[in-house]
Amino acid sequence: xxxxxxxxxxxxxxxxxxxxxxxxxxxxxxxxxxxxxxxxxxxxxxxxxxxxxxxxxxxxxxxxxxxxxxxxxxxxxxxxxxxxxxxxxxxxxxxxxxxxxxxxxxxxxxxxxxxxxxxxxxxxxxxxxxxxxxxxxxxxxxxxxxxxxxxxxxxxxxxxxxxxxxxxxxxxxxxxxxxxxxxxxxxxxxxxxxxxxxxxxxxxxxxxxxxxxxxxxxxxxxxxxxxxxxxxxxxxxxxxxxxxxxxxxxxxxxxxxxxxxxxxxxxxxxxxxxxxxxxxxxxxxxxxxxxxxxxxxxxxxxxxxxxxxxxxxxxxxxxxxxxxxxxxxxxxxxxxxxxxxxxxxxxxxxxxxxxxxx
Numbered sequence: 001x002x003x004x005x006x007x008x009x010x011x012x013x014x015x016x017x018x019x020x021x022x023x024x025x026x027x028x029x030x031x032x033x034x035x036x037x038x039x040x041x042x043x044x045x046x047x048x049x050x051x052x053x054x055x056x057x058x059x060x061x062x063x064x065x066x067x068x069x070x071x072x073x074x075x076x077x078x079x080x081x082x083x084x085x086x087x088x089x090x091x092x093x094x095x096x097x098x099x100x101x102x103x104x105x106x107x108x109x110x111x112x113x114x115x116x117x118x119x120x121x122x123x124x125x126x127x128x129x130x131x132x133x134x135x136x137x138x139x140x141x142x143x144x145x146x147x148x149x150x151x152x153x154x155x156x157x158x159x160x161x162x163x164x165x166x167x168x169x170x171x172x173x174x175x176x177x178x179x180x181x182x183x184x185x186x187x188x189x190x191x192x193x194x195x196x197x198x199x200x201x202x203x204x205x206x207x208x209x210x211x212x213x214x215x216x217x218x219x220x221x222x223x224x225x226x227x228x229x230x231x232x233x234x235x236x237x238x239x240x241x242x243x244x245x246x247x248x249x250x251x252x253x254x255x256x257x258x259x260x261x262x263x264x265x266x267x268x269x270x271x272x273x274x275x276x277x278x279x280x281x282x283x284x285x286x287x288x289x290x291x292x293x294x295x296x297x298x299x300x301x302x303x304x305x306x307x308x309x310x311x312x313x314x315x316x317x318x319x320x321x322x323x324x325x326x327x328x329x330x331x332x333x334x335x336x337x338x339x340x341x342x343x344x345x346x347x348x349x350x351x352x353x354x355x356x357x358x
Contacts, residue, residue, distance in 0.1 A: 003039045006031070012039035016046060054150055058093040058101065065143055074238055076229045081136060088113065088133045089140070098144055103157040110134065110161045130162030169336070170299045171307040172198075179294040180287075190286045192262045193276045194304070196222070200249050201308030201326040204280055204301050205229060209237055212263065213271035220256050222249045224327065230279060245327035309333065313340045 002015040012033040028046065033039035045060055054061070062085060070078050092109045093101060113133060118125050137155060144150035172180065177198050185191045196207055205227035214223045224247050229236045240246055251259075263269060283301055291298045299307075305326065312322045319333040326333075 003036060003043060005036070012036050014039050014043045014046075016043055054099040054144060054148060055097050058096050058098055059090055061098045061144060061148075062090065062140070064148070065140055068143065068147070075231050075236060076238070079231060084133050084136045085140075089137055098150065101141075101154055103154045106137070106154050106158045109137070110158065114161060127163040131160060131164055132162070134160050134162060169306055170297070170303045171310045172296065172299060172303070173307075174311060176294075176296040177304075177307060179296050180290050183293040184286055184290045187286070188262060188265060189276060189278065190283070192258055193278065193283060194286075195255055195258055197301070197304040198308060199252060199255050201305050201312075202249070203227070203241065203245075203305060203327075204283065206240065206245070208274070208276055208278070208280070210275045211272050212269050212275065215259060215275075217256050217260060220251045220253065222251060223247075224249060228274075240327070242327065244323075244329060247324070247327050249325060309337055310340050313337060 003012060004015070005012050009032075011031065012035065014028075014030045014033070016028050030039075030042060030046075033042065045056060066078075066082075069081075073081070092112065093105070096105065113125065113130055116125060117123065134155070138153065138160075141150065141153040141155050145153045181191065181194065181198075184194065193207060196202055196210075197204070200222060202222075202224065206224050209226040209228035210222065214225070215221075216223070224240060224245060227238050227240050227245075229238065259275075262275075266273075280301065287301055288298060309322055309326060312325070319331075319337075323329055323333045
């Protein structure tokens, strides 16, 4: 290990050695430090990182976490994690050593997040967002505990913040959607996109990944086998969110007719052409402006999926049948939408009474 001053620039340089993941000795050089203290500090942190010593800073450990986790995750999943880490975790924990972070530090961070204001909306962070960033912090310490010898996860002593699901689930009734559809009908591309979202319950990524090869007008079906994201300025077609998301969705006859009309408006589309080459942002703009013109409450694009499920519940379909259509587990449908299903408690009690008296 060596720290030396460059006679030409006056800056300090570091020359150090470390073993890579295969155990081979490697040389590392880092130039351009303005002071010897900065050079020594960098050298010390570099050596701790490569010796997997948890006296390293939280910021240095994040580099290990990224190297371990990023190759195993979808790009959009990692980018979501990276944003939370950069914006909500590093400013608070970045300079602390991993081994020194305790439950009181976690409590202070949680309280800071609870009392923070979202700069974009001017309101406190949502319960679901608080839950998400707390889960991310917990995951990082779990990784240190399982793979790098951290004695205990400080998050486990504190408990979580936020909620997995919002208290109120937003959705449109049939009449509200009809009012919205009427005001956007002039723009055929946007109208047909929303028709599929509402009447088939697709996720927006599934909708934007659809190609004409995925449609079967004779069988009246749409095949869901991929998802679309626009990430870092590039289009990405990936596998669906979960294995259950791979499915074939039956379309109502009127929707088949609408899609045939939409296809005829295009100039000889190829089977691999996407149905909708629009952005999620553009769809969101039309959703907001259309809701305002129609005089209905404002919801998110994903809430069209909730609207589809709630409508199927109203029509009397079971959780198992609905889950099969939208690519959920039936137990998730039962829990998330339980308040929308008819209350069967009285009927159950009466049946049990009848059985008892037999």
